[in-house]
Amino acid sequence: MPHAHLDAQLLTIIAARFKVLAEPARLLILDTLRDAEMTVTELVDATALGQANLSKHLQVLHANGFVKRRKDGQFTRYAVAGRDVFRLCDIMCGRLDAEAAAHRKLVRVR
Amino acid sequence: MPHAHLDAQLLTIIAARFKVLAEPARLLILDTLRDAEMTVTELVDATALGQANLSKHLQVLHANGFVKRRKDGQFTRYAVAGRDVFRLCDIMCGRLDAEAAAHRKLVRVR
DNA sequence: CCGCGGTATTACCATATGAGCATACAGTCC
DNA sequence: GGACTGTATGCTCATATGGTAATACCGCGG
Numbered sequence: 446m447p448h449a450h451l452d453a454q455l456l457t458i459i460a461a462r463f464k465v466l467a468e469p470a471r472l473l474i475l476d477t478l479r480d481a482e483m484t485v486t487e488l489v490d491a492t493a494l495g496q497a498n499l500s501k502h503l504q505v506l507h508a509n510g511f512v513k514r515r516k517d518g519q520f521t522r523y524a525v526a527g528r529d530v531f532r533l534c535d536i537m538c539g540r541l542d543a544e545a546a547a548h549r550k551l552v553r554v555r
Numbered sequence: 556m557p558h559a560h561l562d563a564q565l566l567t568i569i570a571a572r573f574k575v576l577a578e579p580a581r582l583l584i585l586d587t588l589r590d591a592e593m594t595v596t597e598l599v600d601a602t603a604l605g606q607a608n609l610s611k612h613l614q615v616l617h618a619n620g621f622v623k624r625r626k627d628g629q630f631t632r633y634a635v636a637g638r639d640v641f642r643l644c645d646i647m648c649g650r651l652d653a654e655a656a657a658h659r660k661l662v663r664v665r
Numbered sequence: 666c667c668g669c670g671g672t673a674t675t676a677c678c679a680t681a682t683g684a685g686c687a688t689a690c691a692g693t694c695c
Numbered sequence: 696g697g698a699c700t701g702t703a704t705g706c707t708c709a710t711a712t713g714g715t716a717a718t719a720c721c722g723c724g725g
Binding site: 451459462463464472479533536538540 | 558565566569571574576578581582583586589590620642644647649651654
């Protein structure tokens with residue numbers, strides 16, 4: 446059967462989620478957290494982002510369910526909430542690869 | 556083996572791609588084009604977006620490889636370039652479903 | 666209790682971008 | 696060629712948002 450079209454309101458919500466990932470800094474944070482739980486300070490060191498900036502991005506990521514956090518004394522330890530984020534990035538990268546290949550084919554007509 | 560971390564420049568490119576999808580209007584366009592090739596005017600009717608606005612969004616979608624276009628006389632017929640866009644949306648929707656379910660579980664403690 | 670390190674928040678600026686209008690451009694038919 | 700339809704492009708405005716500095720908050724150790 447044909448696909449049911451999406452409601453306008455749902456589209457807005459989905460767009461908002463994509464917007465969270467539409468930011469190099471946030472992708473960097475997610476990539477840095479890929480295999481390890483880290484504190485904010487550790488992230489500051491690892492990413493070279495400002496502390497306030499980082500903290501705000503972490504709030505956004507958390508509010509949208511991309512990272513989970515855990516209070517540990519005076520520290521806050523962040524980790525990615527699920528692997529599907531990376532699946533999204535992988536698909537995007539796949540698109541980039543395909544385009545790059547197509548480009549090469551156009552340029553080098555051998 | 557552990558995953559290789561992504562280059563900052565690549566992250567910027569990926570973010571730019573996500574940004575294209577971070578817009579309800581563009582998602583609406585893609586959804587409208589899901590199963591059919593359409594002209595700009597048809598899209599204006601189907602989406603209730605302004606013509607100029609629509610045309611600009613189509614340029615963005617095309618520049619980023621999400622739609623392909625075909626000149627047909629004085630018409631320009633647009634179509635989705637690949638199905639992977641919908642895979643991206645499906646993953647996002649899956650996330651939303653999971654959160655909704657978790658919410659219900661929290662609210663209705665039965 | 667007080668200072669301190671770790672984190673979150675607020676205020677501010679600069680920038681980016683979506684919407685809409687007007688207009689330019691292109692192809693078709695008379 | 697001129698009028699008309701279809702599409703793209705500039706321009707302007709309003710808004711949203713990322714970066715940063717200053718500061719508030721919070722838990723811990725002395």
